[in-house]
Amino acid sequence: MSTVGKAISLLELFTIDEPELGLTEIARRSGFDKATTRRLLVSLARHGFVEQDAETRLYRLGAGLTRLARIREARFPILQTALPFIRELAAVTAETLHLSEASNGSLLTVHVEHPARANRVNVNVGEYLPLHSTASGIAYLAHVREAVLKAALAGPLAPFTAHTVTDPTAVLDAIEAARKRGYSIMDQGYEEGVHSVAGAILGADGYAIGTLAIAAPVVRTSRAAAAERGKAVAAVAREISERLNGEGFNVLKSRAFA
Amino acid sequence: MSTVGKAISLLELFTIDEPELGLTEIARRSGFDKATTRRLLVSLARHGFVEQDAETRLYRLGAGLTRLARIREARFPILQTALPFIRELAAVTAETLHLSEASNGSLLTVHVEHPARANRVNVNVGEYLPLHSTASGIAYLAHVREAVLKAALAGPLAPFTAHTVTDPTAVLDAIEAARKRGYSIMDQGYEEGVHSVAGAILGADGYAIGTLAIAAPVVRTSRAAAAERGKAVAAVAREISERLNGEGFNVLKSRAFA
DNA sequence: TCTAATGGTTCATTATTTGAACTCTTATTT
DNA sequence: AAATAAGAGTTCAAATAATGAACCATTAGA
Incomplete structure (x- = not known):
């Protein structure tokens, strides 16, 4: 080293x-x-x-x-831009919210909001997220350059739980589904008992620069609840992207893969 | 190196x-x-x-x-705690506000609010502040351990402008005055035409962990205006200290030099 | 097409980093 | 109160990692 x-x-x-x-x-x-x-x-x-x-x-x-973080923030004010929206969403959903930033093809968590309830998902600021087995990772991969996607699925995909999808083709399907749906879903792929949904935050070039996710215990996650959370997180991620770049989400999205 | x-x-x-x-x-x-x-x-x-x-x-x-900055912030949430107060104060004073954090006996600026007016003082995030010639520095030195104070006044004190006080004894007087007054005053000690007032933000042990300052052009700084700004900045710095530590400012203050 | 500028790489030489053993201070145990 | 332990910090010969001149590759401009 x-x-x-x-x-x-x-x-x-x-x-x-x-x-x-x-x-x-x-x-x-x-x-x-x-x-x-x-x-x-x-x-x-x-x-x-x-x-x-x-x-x-x-x-x-x-x-x-x-x-130095502030200097970076001046260029990519994700945190500052996102915070008020995240707080509001956290209050509404009463589940754990976490914001992650992309850096060198990894995702790392830079902010977390925990609900004031006993049974909740705990996420730590500073954690690196595996891309193939988290909702954030899938949402991210749905909006990256082809080369980044290839690199992410190239190595062997670690199985974190019995539910982790480790087949690259299946992961690609999940990514495709997330792209269509507007948000990603991950059912216990990283930790037993934890269900997550996530939306991608896009930069000016249309590629993902971060993600916003809601993580909740599976016991509180009906299919309907998941869909509701997914829509909410996607809407907020969209809103953050637009604020950040001063342009419509669809305009941004269309800019990628061009 | x-x-x-x-x-x-x-x-x-x-x-x-x-x-x-x-x-x-x-x-x-x-x-x-x-x-x-x-x-x-x-x-x-x-x-x-x-x-x-x-x-x-x-x-x-x-x-x-x-x-990493977030991990630090979790322990010393100066920025998060201070931001709403700073914003409010910035709106009221319509002058440049800057928050600095102490690190290894230096002060560095971690947040700045600029008023929306043409003639204003510009401060950059990331700037290191000399201790003897800025309002922030004096406010800081008014609440540090004896050893830190000695070290700060030991070397030759650089004259940044014709107004810079470079005599250690005179600087000590300014520090003593700031301690009594509750805020420090610096008239063009660092930059020509810039007048500043600052208050210290105290940690749990009663020593300064940062400062909050208002910097304004001298042309807008009457004696009365300076006093008003000083009182305002001191009150906010006090408030931030109390929020940060969950204890009264005077309790904190009395804990130092014990 | 040629030129210049930038990003990136190589490998023998050089300088920095390393760590076992040491002291010093402070807290804990007898 | 003396002995012991544990952590902070230092030293210097030996080991290792950093250096930089010269190299290639690619892109932008004349």
Whole structure:
């Protein structure tokens, strides 16, 4: 692994649940030597990517990340644009909503809204989503360049549950169906007991730049409820796409595959 | 410079105004060899810190940054907490507002609201602020540990304008005054013609974790206007601190220097 | 068609990174 | 109160990864 990769992998040890870690702990988890770990952390700290609590000596992610994220947001203001819509939709559906952004052919979750109820699906910000086995992934693949789609279905498709579809042709069918329907459906393909629907958020070139998904326990998911959620999520994803680009969804869509 | 530092310095070439750059351009600006630059970019891309436009081959900041920034935000939700208050204050004051976060003893701007008027102060997201010559810096230094304050005033203080106060003792006086007043005032200390007031945002331990500032052209800044803005910005910074920590501002404040 | 500019790659040379062993500080146990 | 343990941080010879001049490929423009 490159030194840069090592440094970044240190950053990836920090999670919502464990946002602060000590030097020894970081070294242990990363598998790097303590001296190496420290040197990397110091390099990261110099640029504000991590900071150290003056009191506890624990390290945590730094504001330098916020800063760069804001610069990106200025170009792709998905989060800012989407937030009000997501909040509204979350209030209406009372199920877990998550917004994911495309980056280098992967999807990663950048925002989550959880309903205030006991039995709900939990999704963590920062999670990478497999493309073939999540509603978000299918919705995304329904609006990507041919080459990206091919690459996504090229490798062996991991079976996460007994329900995961691992046959590329069947996945393609699901993608085609999602494209026609306007939203994707995934029944327990990634996690047992979780049903999801998702819509694609399109960029100015008509290709997907992110997805919006609703994840709910299967016990609360009748066929009718799924369809209702699907329509809702698709409508909001459409709305976000239009706000983001200042153009009609169909105009955007027609721009892809041209 | 460490390899990690080099990689991060590549990220820092991207700005709001130039969010997308080509390989040769990045190499030229960073001063690194093209091969080196490329290798670093590939390492960064592997972790979603940059992404490459499939069409134009230009590089831009990636969603991996958004992801990590969100994890940080979960711990220090300054931005989320502050945004509605900032927006409201921006509407009322009709001047430039900027929110900065403390990171490793520096302040960097993570959000800006500009008024819709021709003559206004422009601040860029991502800017680092000198501590001795900005209202934000003074407000920050009024609520930091003794050691941080000493470090900030130790080096030579750069004169940015003819108005910049570069005598450490005078700066200390300004800090003391800000602490008593509840907000700081900076008259053209960083840029000619710009007047700013700022309030500190406190963390759970009573020390500053960020600042909120109003920057206005001096031509619109009477003594009375400055005082009014100062009181407003201090009140909002207080409010944000309380929301953030769920405790009264004075309770927080008393916790520091204990 | 030719030229120039950019993206991307190779591999021997060079410089940075590595990690075992060390100290220092702080918390915990006896 | 002394002993022990555990974590933070440092050092320097050895090992490894980074470097960059020169290369090719593709695209844009003259």
